[in-house]
Amino acid sequence: MPAALQNDQFLRACLRQPTDHTPLWLMRQAGRYLPEYNATRARAGSFMGLATNPAYATEVTLQPLERYALDAAILFSDILTVPDAMGLGLSFAQGEGPRFAKPVRDEAAVNALAVPDMDKLRYVFDAVTSIRKALNGRVPLIGFSGSPWTLACYMVEGAGSDDYRLVKSMLYARPDLMHRILAINADSVAAYLNAQIDAGAQAVMVFDSWGGVLADGAFQRFSLEYTRRVVAKLQRTKDGQRIPCIVFTKGGGLWLEEIAACGADVVGLDWTVNLGAARAKVGSRVALQGNLDPNVLFAPPEAVAREAIAVLDSFGPPQRADGSWDGHVFNLGHGISQFTPPEHVSALVEAVHSHSRRLRAAGK
C-alpha cells in the first residue's frame, strides 16, 4: 500500500480542482545545473549508466526536491528509451546529444520495426517503483515519453538535427513509411506509459519536442494524430485515482485548440504563448502548464521573481467568477539549462508559491 500523498497540489491543478497555491516543477529539474547530479553522474560513469540503474535514477530524481519546495517529481530517464528498446542502439557521446547506431532510413529498416518487448524497459519501471517508495508520498511522480513524431525524428535523423531534412524528406516523399513508423511508435509509447502507470507513475507527460517544426497540416496528420492515439490508449485511473496526462508540443502555440482537444488533461506551453489568451481559449477544458523562458533564470533573483509573477498574473487567479477552477501548473517552457545558477531556482520557487497565494487571496 503506497503512502498517502502529502502534497497533491500538482494533481489537483492538472484536474482543474481548487488549489492553495500554483504548483510548480521544472522540466529537467534533475540535471546538470545541480552539483549533486554531476557527482552522481560521475559515479555512474555515463548518462545511460545513470538512466538504466534504478538506484541512481532514484537518487537524482529526488535531488532537486531536497533543495527546492517543488510540487512534483519527474522520473529521471530519457525520451529515447523506447527506440533504444526497438534495437536502434542509443548512445550519448561525451559532450554531444543522443545518437542511434542504426537509424531508420529506408523501407527495409521501417519494415523491421516493431513494438518492443516491454521487458527491455524493465529498468524504467523498476526506477518508477523505487522512486515512489523513496518519495514516500511527499509529492506525486510524473512518468513520461517522447511523442511518436518526436521519436520518429530521432529514429530517422539518427541524432538531433538543425533542419530535420531526413525525416521530412521521408514524410513528403514516402508518407506511407512515415505513417508506419508513427503507428508503431504510438502503440509502443502507449504500452510504455501504461507500464509506468502500473509501476506507480501518478501522472504522465508526452513530450512532443519537435512537433513545432512541422508545417501546418503536416503537424495535424503526422504528430497530433498519433499523440491522440497514445492518449486514447492510456489507462486513466489507478487505485481509484485519475492519472492526468500532459501533452507538451514545443512551438505548438498556433495549434493550441487542436492540441487541447486531443484528450489530454493538461497542455504544456512554451514561452511564446500568451498564457492569459490561452486560458481564455481552452482553459475551461484543459489545465495549462508553463511557461517561463528558462533564460530568465540567468537574470538576478529579483528579475526572476518579476518574470515569474508576470507569468502568474497572465494566467490570473485560477478561480473563476462562477466559483469553478481553471488549472495552472507553473513550469518553464523548455528544460532548465545546465548553466542555471541553482540559487536562482530558489528565488523562482519562492516567488511562484508566495505570489500565487497572494493571487488567490486577492481573487476572493
Add this chain to the structure above:
Amino acid sequence: MPAALQNDQFLRACLRQPTDHTPLWLMRQAGRYLPEYNATRARAGSFMGLATNPAYATEVTLQPLERYALDAAILFSDILTVPDAMGLGLSFAQGEGPRFAKPVRDEAAVNALAVPDMDKLRYVFDAVTSIRKALNGRVPLIGFSGSPWTLACYMVEGAGSDDYRLVKSMLYARPDLMHRILAINADSVAAYLNAQIDAGAQAVMVFDSWGGVLADGAFQRFSLEYTRRVVAKLQRTKDGQRIPCIVFTKGGGLWLEEIAACGADVVGLDWTVNLGAARAKVGSRVALQGNLDPNVLFAPPEAVAREAIAVLDSFGPPQRADGSWDGHVFNLGHGISQFTPPEHVSALVEAVHSHSRRLRAAGK
C-alpha cells in the same frame, strides 16, 4: 533613367493589386544549392569576398533568374553587414556560420556602439546599383537587412546560438543596455535600407529571423517595437513608385495581428502558419508572403507540385467576391537548403505559376 519593369507581378502582389499569377521568389535563391554559385564563390575566395565585391554580387544575384522564371531578384548580401560596419569584425570560418571578433557583452561595449558611417557599406549600395543595371527591368530588386533584434542576437552572442543565453541574459538582467543596442540598430537599419532604396532597391525586407525565440511580451517590447521604428523611418516612394516593405518574423505566427500592424505592406510567414487563416485575419490590411517548408524540395517533383498547390489553395483565389484583391507572394518559410536538388526548384516554379493562373480562372 532605369529601364521600365517588364514583370511587376511581385510589386503588384505586395501592394494588393491585381496579378496574372502568384509571383514567387525564394529566400536565399542565390546560394549553395546552385553549382554556378559555388563556382563564383570559389573564384571570390570566401563568402565575404563574394558579398563585398559588387561584380560578384551582381553575378550571383542573377544566376537563379537564368535557371528559373522567378518574379523578383534579391540583393546578394548578408544580414550582418551593419554590425560589421559598426566595427565588430564579421568573419565566416570554413563550414561555420558568422562570427564577430568583438561581441557586445558589457556596458562599455554597448556604450561604444554607434550608427555606422554608411560609407562603410558603400559596397552594398554599389551592388544594388550594379544589379539594377544588369537586371535591366526584367524583375524588381529586393533589398534587405536583419531586424534590430536579430542583429542584436548576433552582436551579443558573437555567433549563432542554440539557446540565446547571452542575449537573453542581458535582456532580462539589463534591459536598459538591450534597449540602447536596439535603438542604435533601428536607426542603423533604417539608414541602411533607405540607402539601398536610393541606390535602386524596389522593395525592402526586414528579416526578424530570431524574433520567434522571444517570450510573448518580450517579443513586442524588444523586437516588434524596433522593427516598427525602422518601418516608420523608411522612404516609401521613389520616382513616384511605392517601395513595398516586407517584415518576416520566423516563428512569429502567434503575433500575426500585431506584426501586421507594424506599418509593413507585406508580412512573411513560415510554414507553421495556416495561410488561409492568416489571410482571414489580416489579408485585407497586408499582403502575405510564404510559406512552403523548404524541406518539401527534397521530395520528388510531383510531391513538390502537390505541396505548392496546397499552399496556393490555402490562400485561395486572391480576388475577393467584392472585386478587390488580396496579395500573396509565394516563397519558402525559410531560406532554401544547400542540399536542394536544383531541378526540384523548376518543378516548384512551374507548379506555382500554372496553378495560380488556374486559381484565377476558376475564381472568375
